[in-house]
Amino acid sequence: AQRVTQPEKLLSVFKGAPVELKCNYSYSGSPELFWYVQYSRQRLQLLLRHISRESIKGFTADLNKGETSFHLKKPFAQEEDSAMYYCALLSGGYNKLIFGAGTRLAVHP
C-alpha cells in the first residue's frame, strides 16, 4: 500500500535550534516526494521536492531509499518557520498526491 507517515503531530523548538521533521513512505517503485507547507491563514504551497535537490528557506530534504525516508531539516530554526508541514508522495502517473497527516512546527523565541 502507498502510504506517507509523519510520526510527530507537533514539533516544538526554540529559535536557532536545529529542526528535523520526519517523513517515511511506503511505495513500490521510484518515488517522487514533496514537502508542502501551510503558514497561518495562507494556502498550502510547495516547499521543495526531492528531484530538485535544492534548499528552500534553509530547508533541505534527502531521499533515503534504504530507510524509505524523506526527512525535512533546517540547521537553525526561525520564528517565521512556524507552520504546518506536509510530506507528500506522488502516486502513479496521474498526479495523485498522498499526504502524510502533517506536523505542526512551533518555533519559540
Added chain:
Amino acid sequence: KAGVTQTPRYLIKTRGQQVTLSCSPISGHRSVSWYQQTPGQGLQFLFEYFSETQRNKGNFPGRFSGRQFSNSRSEMNVSTLELGDSALYLCATRWNARDTEAFFGQGTRLTVV
C-alpha cells in the same frame, strides 16, 4: 498572475442537500485535482481532471463527482450530503499532465448540519 480561485469560501448545507464547488485554475493550467481535508483523515485525493477528462479517482463514494470545462475551470458536486462530508475542499492545479508542482487554492469550507 492570479492564483487558484475557489468559490464559495464557506458553505453551510443541510443533510440530504447537494452542493457544487468551483475551482478556477491559474491561467494556462490544464490539470485540476480535488482534495478533501478533515481533522480525522487529513488530506485525501478525490479526483483529477485534465482536458475535460477525469484521469484518476480516489476512494470516495459515487456521491462525489466532478467535471472540467473547456476553459479548465472545474466543479465538484456532492449529492445527498452527510454530516461526515463536512470538510475543507481544496483544489490544486498544474500546468500540464506531467508537471508535478501543484498550486493550491484557499479551499471551500463546507459544513453540513
